[in-house]
Amino acid sequence: NAGVMQNPRHLVRRRGQEARLRCSPMKGHSHVYWYRQLPEEGLKFMVYLQKENIIDESGMPKERFSAEFPKEGPSILRIQQVVRGDSAAYFCASSPGAVSTDTQYFGPGTRLTVL
Amino acid sequence: AQKVTQAQTEISVVEKEDVTLDCVYETRDTTYYLFWYKQPPSGELVFLIRRNSFDEQNEISGRYSWNFQKSTSSFNFTITASQVVDSAVYFCALSGRAGADTGRRALTFGSGTRLQVQP
Numbered sequence: 001n002a003g004v005m006q007n008p009r010h011l012v013r014r015r016g017q018e019a020r021l022r023c024s025p026m027k028g029h030s031h032v033y034w035y036r037q038l039p040e041e042g043l044k045f046m047v048y049l050q051k052e053n054i055i056d057e058s059g060m061p062k063e064r065f066s067a068e069f070p071k072e073g074p075s076i077l078r079i080q081q082v083v084r085g086d087s088a089a090y091f092c093a094s095s096p097g098a099v100s101t102d103t104q105y106f107g108p109g110t111r112l113t114v115l
Numbered sequence: 116a117q118k119v120t121q122a123q124t125e126i127s128v129v130e131k132e133d134v135t136l137d138c139v140y141e142t143r144d145t146t147y148y149l150f151w152y153k154q155p156p157s158g159e160l161v162f163l164i165r166r167n168s169f170d171e172q173n174e175i176s177g178r179y180s181w182n183f184q185k186s187t188s189s190f191n192f193t194i195t196a197s198q199v200v201d202s203a204v205y206f207c208a209l210s211g212r213a214g215a216d217t218g219r220r221a222l223t224f225g226s227g228t229r230l231q232v233q234p
Binding site: 031033035041042043044045048055056058059089091093095102103104105106107108109111 | 119150152158159160161162165206208220221222223224225226227
């Protein structure tokens with residue numbers, strides 16, 4: 001019973017390049033969340049998606065960042081024209097999506113380093 | 116707005132000591148959920164416990180116990196007889212009710228408490 005999968009685990013990009021982070025939720029989970037953890041800080045919510053829908057993107061920067069969760073395949077967090085301030089750990093979580101608020105189970109994270 | 120405060124930035128104890136990690140929260144929701152997660156040095160986040168706002172019973176799981184007090188908006192975590200493997204950053208988190216406002220599913224995290232257990 002695989003947990004939440006994220007890849008790559010480590011990603012190095014130069015300023016101006018694009019970063020593409022992938023997240024496969026746990027089997028049977030249809031809700032995906034992305035969080036960002038800056039060094040020595042707690043996690044900050046970015047975006048909440050269900051299949052083919054963005055439900056809440058209130059925590060995501062308006063520019064350069066986008067997220068999707070297609071009908072088939074993993075959820076993707078895309079950062080265009082990365083800057084040094086984007087260096088962080090990006091965590092994906094998933095939940096089954098029952099009526100009540102579900103426990104979110106986290107993946108191992110992707111550590112993004114922008115040179 | 117929701118807020119979670121973990122006032123203890125770092126705690127250092129010697130193995131076998133008991134240690135309590137504090138968590139204080141703020142929310143306007145009448146129904147909410149509280150969580151603790153562990154982040155060991157390897158970096159992943161491990162779910163420890165979930166508690167809903169209607170259930171104020173304390174919970175014990177092995178060496179771990181949690182004390183939820185709604186009157187003081189606190190959800191403290193105690194490790195009994197700590198071990199070196201308990202060394203990690205521990206996060207307290209809060210989420211609001213589900214329903215029409217589905218955005219409430221986002222977790223609000225505290226800044227974490229780094230626990231160092233010395234042998």
